[in-house]
Amino acid sequence: MKRDLLPAGLNWYRANLHCHTTLSDGKKTPEQIKDLYLSHGYSVVAFTDHDRYYCHNDLTDGRFLALNGFELEYYHTPWRGQTCHVCFIAPTDRTEALGWSQPGEPIFIRELPAGGLDPEAGGQLYRVSCPGRKYTPEYINADIRAAKDMGFFVTYNHPTWSLEHYPQYSRYEGMDAMEMSNYGCVAGGYDEDDGRVYDDLLSQGKRLYTIATDDNHNLFPDDGPYTDSAGCWTMIAAGRLDYESVFAALRRGDFYCCARVNPARGDCxxxxxxxxxxxxxxxxxxxxxxxxxxxxxxxxxxxxxxxxxxxxxxxxxxxxxxxxxxxxxxxxxxxxxxxxxxx
Incomplete structure (x- = not known):
């Protein structure tokens, strides 16, 4: 019996599924990110600024697809201690964040009307402030469940940088994928090659995918040795470069991922x-x-x-x-x- 594990006859699109801009702690605007990633052969970027959900549909055209999302962080102690970071990618380009029921509670969404956003909104939907967010598996899993119920694609990010180990990550449930490599962490001096974490989760019977992302903040020159852009990507097989087709491919697992030692080392x-x-x-x-x-x-x-x-x-x-x-x-x-x- 033969079975294709990756689809034939579709287009392959290079994607960065974890990205930060000036809308949170990155140093490039969304427009600059689009130009930079197009120059490196990418067709897709998921904009996942911290604790903010923005709509970037204005960046999408025939060459480039913007996926809308956000990243949440759960800290045990401020900054230097253990933490869990999770990205949430919206299921459609008409997904609007309505805010939070209480500080730290799961996000609520609705579908945008066919006419789109109010142009006076400037693309920003909500900025989230959640001082009550808790670093516990119960709390994190509740957010994941709420997001999954709304159709979001949920990813577990950079466990090595996060200083998380089996007693922590083994208790997370419902994530769609985890980062095998995160180039922002690699560029920052971390051994973010997380195959063992992936196998730990698989051995528990958790059926999740693996991606590789930049998690770029662009604090250093694009052509310098410490750049955190264009080091990792996920190759997605889809029939068309549109939100519906690419998101459906993520759901099906029609992709593989790549991680460079550094951008000067050629392609993967x-x-x-x-x-x-x-x-x-x-x-x-x-x-x-x-x-x-x-x-x-x-x-x-x-x-x-x-x-x-x-x-x-x-x-x-x-x-x-x-x-x-x-x-x-x-x-x-x-x-x-x-x-x-x-x-």
Whole structure:
């Protein structure tokens, strides 16, 4: 039996699903972010400013799609202690935030009328102030449930930077995806390669996807060694570059993600085909050095290139694995990650 794990015949769009602008603590305007990411080959940016929900539909055109969202933070102690950060991406481009029932309570939304926003609103819907927000799994899970009930796509962000460990993240429920890598954290000096966190959650039976994002704030020059833009992305397969098609692809898991060592290290490996063939997984990629199959059983499996060459495909046995995922490493150390797939 053969089954395609990534769809064929669709368009592939490069996306940054975690971004900050001058509307919170970033240093570039939304318009500047659009121009910057277009110049790096991106087609999609999710604008997820802290604690604020804005509508950025005015940025969307035939080349670029703005996804609307926001990020919430839950702190154990101010700044230096443990924290949980979660992004929420709205299900439609007509989703409006109405505010909060009480400080720190889940957000309420409604659909915008067909005529769109009041132009005098200037795009800003609500700024949120939540001093009562609590760093507890019960509180965080309540926000996630409320957002999921409203159709939001919910992502768990940068657990290494957040100083969270298994006793914390294992108690979170209902997230759609987690960040495998976060380039803003990598640029800031953190080892944000979170495969072990992903496997911990998968081993609990939690079926979530994995993404890679920039979480950019653009505090440093775009062409300098400390830039936090264009280091990570998620490749999304969709029929059209519009909100409905791209969000539906996120829901289906029709994507994979990429993380560069730094933007000077070239591109990441592209996945050309990925399919399940009975008890094997077959993958085809652009030239790679190593293709690693990660499962919940031993022994491990990988395909490795000779010292003076590269490989472009692999056929790997799944044995008795309940789930599997793949990590493709390129000659310069850049990595490409698939979602986990369950048998």
């Amino acid at each position: 490996q592209q996945i050309k085909a990925l399919r399940l063939e009975d008890d094997h997984v077959h993958i085809e990629t652009t030239p790679a050095s190593n293709i690693l199959l990660v499962t919940d059983v031993r022994p491990g499996t990988r395909a490795i290139a000779p010292a003076d060459g590269t490989i472009t495909e692999a056929d790997l046995s799944l044995k008795d694995a309940h789930y599997f995922r793949l990590v493709i490493t390129g000659p310069t150390g850049n990595k490409t990650y698939t979602n986990a797939y369950w048998r």
